[in-house]
Amino acid sequence: MIQGYTKIRWQVTISILFSWLCHSVSAQIHYSIAEEMRKDSVIGNIADDLGLDIKQLSSSKLRIVSRASEKYLYANVDNGNLYIKDRIDREALCGAEASCHLTFDAVVENPFNIFKIKIEIQDINDNSPRFFHEMFSIEIIEAALPGTRLALQSAEDPDIGLNSIQSYKLSDNQYFILSERVRLDGSKFPELVLERSLDREKENVHILTLTAMDAGNPVRSGTALISVIVIDANDNFPIFGNEIYKVSIQEDIPINTTIVTVNATDKDEGINAQITYSFSKTSDNIHHTGMFIVNPITGDIKTNGNLDFEVTRNYELSVQAKDGIFVSHCKVLIEDLDINDNVPEIVINLLLSPIPEDSKPGTMIALIEVHDLDSGDNGEVDCEIIEIVPFDLKLSSDNYYKLALSMSLDREKQAYYNITIVATDHGSPPLSNRRTIELEVADVNDNPPMFIKSEYIAYIPENNLPGASIYSIRATDPDLGDNAKIIYTISTKDTEKLSTSSYFSINIETGVLYAQRSFDYEQDKGFQIQVNAKDHGSPSLESNVTLIIHIVDQNDNIPKILYPSAENGGSDGYEMVPLMSEPRSLVTKVVAVDADSGHNSWLSYHFIHVSEPSYFIIGEHTGEIRTSRTFQEKDTLKHKVVVMVKDNGDHSLSSTVTLNLFVANNIQQAVPKLNNHIENEDLQSNLHLYLVTAVVLISLLFIVTVMIGIISKCKGSKHLSTTFGAVGTNIYPQVDSRMLSMYSDGSLPFPYSYNVCVALDSAENDFSYIKKQQNVHVDNLIDADDSGLGDENLKEALPATEQ
Template sequence: MKNNSQIYTGIRWQVIFSFLFSWLCHSVSGQIHYSIVEEMRKDSVIANIADDLGLDIKQLSFRKLKIISYISEKYLYVNLDNGNLYVKDRIDRETLCGAEATCFLTFDAVVENPFNVFSVSVEIQDINDNSPVFFHEPFTINMLESTPSGTKFTLQGAEDPDMGVNSVQTYKLSNNQHFILIESMNPDGSKFPELVLEKPLDRETLNALEFILTALDGGSPIRSGTALVRIIVTDVNDNFPVFNEQLYKVSVNESIPTNTIVTAVSAMDKDEDVNGQITYSFSKTSGYHKGMFTINPLTGEIKTNSNLDYELTKNYELPVQAKDGGGLVSHCKVLIEVIDENDNAPEISITSLTSPIPEDTAPGTMIALIRVHDKDSGENGEVDCKLTGEMPFNLVLSSNSFYTIVTTSAMDREKVSNYNITIVATDRGSLPLSSQKTIKLEISDVNDNPPLFEKSIYVAYVQENNLPGFSVYSIHASDDDAGDNAKIIYSISNKNTEDPAMSSCFSLNIDTGVIYAQRSFDYEQHNEYVIEVTAKDSGHPSLSSNTTITIKVIDQNDNAPKLLYPSPESGASAWFEMVPFAAEPGSLLTKVVAVDADSGHNAWLSYHFIQVSEPSYFTIDEHTGEIRTQHVFQEKDILNHKVVVIVKDNGIPSFSATVTITLVVADNFQQVAPKFVNHFPDDETQSNLQLYLVIALAVISLLFIITVMLAVISKCRKSKPFPVYGPVSSNLYPQVDPRMLSHYASGTLTLPYSYNVCVALDSGESDFTYMKTNQNVPVDNLIDADDSGHGNESLKAALPTGNQIQVSY
């Protein structure tokens, strides 16, 4: 317990000394050096590496400070909360570095944001934690009783894995009367003990003796190891084997096959017979060569027993002994140096990777940190790296073994959404070896594409009288972005401020882009809507685009023809026409005028008789509605004809309107009067009948007076064999309001027209007399308003030269 207490006290003082000795050296290369002793307790603080690197402790987590090393990570770690570098596990210098004079743990301290690499080395100093050990114990020496005084006997030295003063420094021999101990030096600087015979032996007096050999190191406290030395006194074999060399050195390639002769040792013994027969063997040792080599006991040939690996062991020290038949032993050392060959391909490790990265990442941004390591040495361990393929990335050497992958140009996720970046590492050996590693880098989307419509203008059609909620059109926009950046919301706006409010006419599904009718449309009221649709994505900031949709209302046949002349509002009793007896076939009697509020085919009107006397005395033009005579009238013919005209449109289903016209064949008004009176329907009220009778009598009286006056004037002038009466203008048909007719400008006849029919009171006049008006309108325009050309010729032939029809606008 006392010795252990002294040992721990010594370790504690060395630890304290190491902390006082620990220092930071910022050299030109940016390296940091620390020095600690081995066997420090777990979680012991080495130094505050954050302060030494000039890093803000608050940003250590953000900058991702880390230790990168294949070995150091096992023994050291960094606390990101305080920036201290700690001991992670027991550090045994002898296990870590073996017999090397210096021992270092090296690692790279890596930080990001911005990226930087610092080289850090931690020197592991030796403490005296190992005692010297003798592996040949006991030592047995056969010695002749006749051996002269001063003869030396070489003993195998003790081994101490500690370094410097902590290794074996001296040997001591227990008290005896025959031998003293001297220390000799090996070629490598190590000491070995030799026994020197000081007083001759007498086998008859003493045939064997034993004493203790002690090896002491120079540590504090001092550690020691002991071995028993046994001397057997014989009376023969007075010569020791002698090696040709005390130290054999040989170099071999690590790739040599097993059972290959590495070297051969040789020793000579001057004795004869059995005493001169030498046997070779390896001395027992703590070296790392156990099982790696074999030695031929008769020839001294040393062969490989397994494959060598430079990366595991670079040097082997083989203690060899030669023992003759009499038991005398000599020792030598064989040093085998392993020569490195390029048998290890570079190793690629991804230390840091940022994925995904936005597509608008600026050029020069680091996306990955790559560490490349080759276990070989020299040129075999020097590595060159490159990226394969054409990509917007570059590989930049940052330190001895670190590379960064940085962006070199802008990226477009819509063209390439991910990259497979392949890194190829090749060493510089005579037969180069290479390896590769592939990184999959995802590109994240940014909102850099607005929604796009296929067209700038769309045209949609909807029939009038549609049901509310009817799907009018489905608009669609596409966005090359992804996620919310491609999620489109549609909205509708009124492009033409003169149109009705769009909210009352149309609605739009904001997700699907389907446009619905909010109400039923009427072509005759509004036949076209121009709306603007906006597609807006959900990115930040959002992008949008517009398109125009013209929605045209398709006409349906939902309006019946409307009669303008004869006007149904004036009553059926007023619609009669006088037909002169002398009217020639084809003479124009009157014209039915109608309009249809619909358009296109639905507004094409045709005129037909549906109720006419037999045989038929009249014809009606299907297209113009003109009623003409069919043949010359006779006295025996029926003089009162009632016809029903139907006006039909061209729609499906067809709509129609009817009007009844009474055609009276007479040459003067007196012949018309009784028929006119009887024309009133019997179901008229008595009051209305009396009113009509009074009006009729007044008109007849007035016409009689005018007739008498004209007869007198005609006889006085005697300019004609027959009396000619001046035309009496009788506007039997009321004027049509132009404001109403302008609404029906699409009708069959260009409107407005009013016909002033003048009835000749003289029976000798068999044709219509047309009044001259303030404005002359060609007969062609009146007769065939739709340019059909039917009936124009006969009408022109029937008209006297210079006679024109009165037209009011």
């Protein structure tokens, strides 16, 4: 046994050297090992034979890819050795085939490559010859002549070559010898040859031992006991028309279809010529005979089950013909023909998902294995991708395809791909299968935050509330996760002003802008801010945008009158108007400004206190005061006007100024008028005192009048007229009424004479003005600019006295 194993090792060594020579040309490695090697036995070093660096095996991800070989073999990525994983039984793996191989692919990922490895399984003599029946009987007619041959049951040995059955041996006896015959296919079967005539009356049963031996080292054998029963009569054997019947059928043949008919003849007659057909039960036929049945009378062999080419391609049936005593055997060889009844299988051996969107074209995405159980053209498969996607499918090695990136990806345009791979065989009709690969594209930070506009403009009214939100600005980032999270910051290029943080603040997450203080349009008309948006990616990306903020003016400033100036403590302005001025002559101009802007600074000028009739007009938009008509000698020489300057804002604001206009031809006439005006201002301050005094005097006069009236009643009515005449006597001399008007300040001046009459009837007024001399102009008693005594009651009373 040791000597045999040394021989096997020598064969393995020669095979490895031969495989190394082949590898240098075809990238294939061949090993030869004996079956039944112990688990974890070393077959060879793949790394050395493939020329790989053992230190890089782990990073290269060496692995075995095979449907069947993974059960029996495994590779160690630490040392590169190929080991036995499980017991390899050549007979269970390959049956009676002359050669037996295990074929698999060694896949290396970094860099990607596939190597074909073929391992030849050498047979060892691990099976002994075995008879299906360890004891069986045969019959022979006593009349059989010497040289009569009796076919015996063949032994079976699943080994091949010298390890299979090589010879048979019969135990010593007086009547029979053993003969071996060779069939056309080379198989041997034993025959029992009668050497001497039999005498049933002396011995009707002969017990013999049949031994089958192989030529292995050591030699193995198996035995069976033969009981030879001697009978009379029937002395002819059934004879088959063919020793071997061959037939080919398709695997989709219906059940109970006759595929072949065996026929044997017997020269005997009568009952000795009646032949019965049956299957010989051998270990090789146990599984095969279940798929077929034989008609015992006709010899028709029919299908008894569904055939499957992918399970069994050939069937061998042993059929025997028996005429009651004698038995003959023949073989029926059935070839199962393949049809295209299997769809291709698609197996994803390697899939890289998700794949970064910045992967370069040519990057391998998946390793795909395509397999079809059919054979020939039915097993040839083509693969393709049916969608238009940025991926290519390339044949890598035999049934392996490599799915690789064909162009650049952009996750923001498409984040997922459904790649449908269709595998179609070359059969007729062709069969196909499809498999969908769901591929996710992983995000990388390749997009900076983007603003919708290149520049933003905001309008903020002045006098805003500090801390209030004033604007919202947002940027978008089509990336995902941290790559899309944005932080907002602000800055300004204006270094002369205060820092931006003293004016504005921004929410770093939402981009909402807040005012830190209340703005004044008159101080700051606007700001230019740089808003920065920066994502959280690595490395981070950012972008900027300009935000222009305009402060919107509000009407918060009253008009300021520059001329006439109010710096003299609020006293009125004085202007001289030439007496000979033409209508619409310019007298003066009120000049005012408003610190606001726009509509809020549009000013209009109006008179709010002017004498009637008006001698002057004012330009609403210019503030120019002009004469409205020509002056006459009788006209009032002094005019006081109040000018209101009003802006055009919503809820307009206004200021007023008082102007005293003196009508005079030169400055010499204007000076005394100005002095008299100043004195009249002092008199006006005592107006209330004068009125009170007048009321007291009138009350005293009334009391005196009542008392006089009572006295007069007592004395008689004849003295009445003289009494009243005394009361009406003028106290003061007559004065020109125009001169009185010059000194008027809105109150009644002295000296002036009034004629007073006390009404005797209670229904009448207490006082009545009595008509004075005709040369006295009553109309000039009251200044047209003064109010207080020029009421309607007084005007109505004057004409009444004239009647």
